[in-house]
Ligand code: FES
């Protein structure tokens with residue numbers, strides 16, 4: 001691309017009053033004239049925040065990106081966008097994913113940017129930034145923040161998946177509440193996001209397998225100096241991408257999406273991946289449906305031995321050679337011609353990958369688990385589908401019929417789950433309603449609801465659990481998620497009652513309840529949906545416009561893009 005064609009010329013290349021206004025105020029930062037004379041202007045979209053601990057090291061990371069941009073002759077400008085911290089935000093960071101994506105989209109489009117580097121880390125910061133950028137579609141590269149170093153408590157390696165184990169240990173009396181304080185400190189001992197194959201790491205693998213990051217991006221720990229090298233190289237590369245006019249829509253083809261789905265199955269990635277990938281596809285305009293995930297995932301076994309499906313941590317994945325080794329193990333299955341941000345195909349990128357630890361990354365012929373990382377269910381309990389992660393579930397519950405024990409909402413669940421009166425045994429099916437996108441609102445990660453205390457004390461560690469909510473990517477168990485339509489949208493799921501007989505059949509991909517059509521109709525007549533929690537502000541906008549989980553839970557009016565053109569000036 002010729003420098004006169006740069007998008008930023010419509011600001012900085014102008015004469016008269018407009019050019020004066022666009023340049024003059026920038027100069028208060030001490031920027032010399034020559035910076036405005038045709039250099040590619042590269043935005044660094046930063047989700048740094050002390051309220052997003054996983055991204056708290058991003059100002060340093062941005063400095064490395066800037067070095068690369070300067071080295072390649074670009075003009076770097078760092079800007080903040082709404083940052084979504086998974087652990088602090090109530091009622092759930094997911095409620096704000098679409099809001100943050102709007103911030104990203106409008107910030108990129110409204111400003112004189114020729115290319116953008118997205119700094120992503122904690123779970124929702126990756127999809128929100130990629131979604132927003134897709135709706136503008138200028139050259140874009142992703143730099144992930146990297147996982148934390150593996151935690152260590154009393155000689156035992158730990159990571160976020162242990163939160164659920166320790167929580168149950170406290171409830172069953174195996175450990176004292178006080179011990180949690182030392183475990184907290186031992187687990188989060190370095191900068192970075194969750195150290196297991198949770199949602200943040202799954203998102204980092206997603207961007208790498210989509211071709212949106214340089215090879216190796218997914219696994220380098222945040223604290224490893226090689227993370228900064230990757231950031232600098234990404235800064236260097238984005239300037240060239242602008243010159244080549246290599247845009248998101250050139251990379252995000254149907255093939256790229258299929259590569260990401262197959263990769264996620266092989267690594268036992270987060271179930272949240274499904275929702276975020278559907279939303280990203282919607283923004284860039286690639287047709288993708290929930291039912292597409294199952295045939296693509298079905299024959300792909302677990303080949304990365306990482307928690308929560310397996311044993312190891314992200315740090316181990318890095319030492320074993322990183323995601324390129326996993327991709328290479330999928331050679332012959334992946335679309336190797338899919339183009340990536342470095343201008344090469346994904347196949348070229350992984351062709352020289354070398355694996356260093358077969359306990360961590362294996363081959364498709366000798367997998368760690370023949371169960372795949374993802375299955376999509378259908379049936380009269382989930383008319384538009386539901387999701388389960390077989391690789392992190394119990395084999396003996398893959399075909400199971402049991403009586404429903406229904407909780408109408410999260411408050412009902414918390415009030416009754418540990419009581420002696422609760423009629424429940426290990427064959428029961430726990431059902432939690434009204435934790436979907438509209439119902440909670442925001443679809444929180446409560447789907448891996450705790451096992452009733454009296455069953456924990458008997459040594460029961462897993463049961464079939466079903467909800468219209470999500471589960472943390474670090475969670476595990478025989479947990480059916482994302483039931484669609486959700487209870488609050490009037491799905492059959494809203495009508496399930498305690499005592500109904502539910503059958504989960506993962507091999508046949510079904511989830512049904514033994515209720516006749518007539519009985520469903522009768523229950524529907526008597527049903528009154530719960531009142532929405534608010535009638536104003538962003539949350540009202542969200543409840544009114546959020547689409548169901550099987551469509552990616554984006555807002556209906558955000559699907560698609562508006563390009564990068566802005567025709568009118570500000571003064
Ligand atoms: Fe941020 Fe897990 S809490 S990645």
Ligand code: MG
Nearest residue numbers: 086123472473
């Ligand atoms: Mg999470």
